[in-house]
Amino acid sequence: MEKIPIEKLATVLKLLGDKTRLTIVSLLNERECCVCEFVELLDMSQPSISQHVRKLKDANIIKESRKGQWIFYSLNKDNEFYPVIISVLQHVPHQEEKLIQLEKLGKTIICD
Amino acid sequence: MEKIPIEKLATVLKLLGDKTRLTIVSLLNERECCVCEFVELLDMSQPSISQHVRKLKDANIIKESRKGQWIFYSLNKDNEFYPVIISVLQHVPHQEEKLIQLEKLGKTIICD
């Protein structure tokens, strides 16, 4: 098991210690999502979501990939913190439901 | 595996997302400690430590037991968050070293 210095780990936990960001990370553990989906699911303003996403991206916890108009985010599995994040997410209820709900509303983004 | 609502978990992670508190919790995973030991080990003021400890206690993450002049703190294993905390602590290097150091300095508290 890869150990992480306390200071670094504290930084990551602080990032996860926010309802919005924890939900985002949890959703990304199901599948990649784009910003507008977070806005829809979390019922928050676009700039607010964008700022949270940026913090996660700056910490290398998530990565982005542009697909045309949209930017999709996904968990960065290569990051040294990925194992801790998975450890934490084990304790969170699955988020599929919300994503299925989104699909029913026809608000899922598909661009393949 | 006991699932924890995202909001609650975020609160716990926010508490752990501080270097001082994460270290305290990590030390308590080795053995119970009293406040003056934290002050010594973390090289912080007594009120500062006391305030961090209170936050952890208020969240029921740790519990106290007075032994004469001293108040010892330990992880509250009955708490619903205990499993998550253990999950997180798995990723942290062991803290025994620091406690052994403390003993060598004769600053360990023994009151049995």
Added chain:
DNA sequence: TAATTATATAAGTATATGCTTATATGTCAA
């Protein structure tokens, strides 16, 4: 009982955080 030690609490303060509104950037499609 008075002095000492351990801890908690209160009040003040500087900085961090998370939102808001407004605007900029980037892509697509008519």
Added chain:
DNA sequence: TTGACATATAAGCATATACTTATATAATTA
């Protein structure tokens, strides 16, 4: 090229956070 859409960024602001110093409380010991 213009308009529409998706996203990012900037600036401002209210609240939260983590210290500090000063003081209170509680137990111990001389």
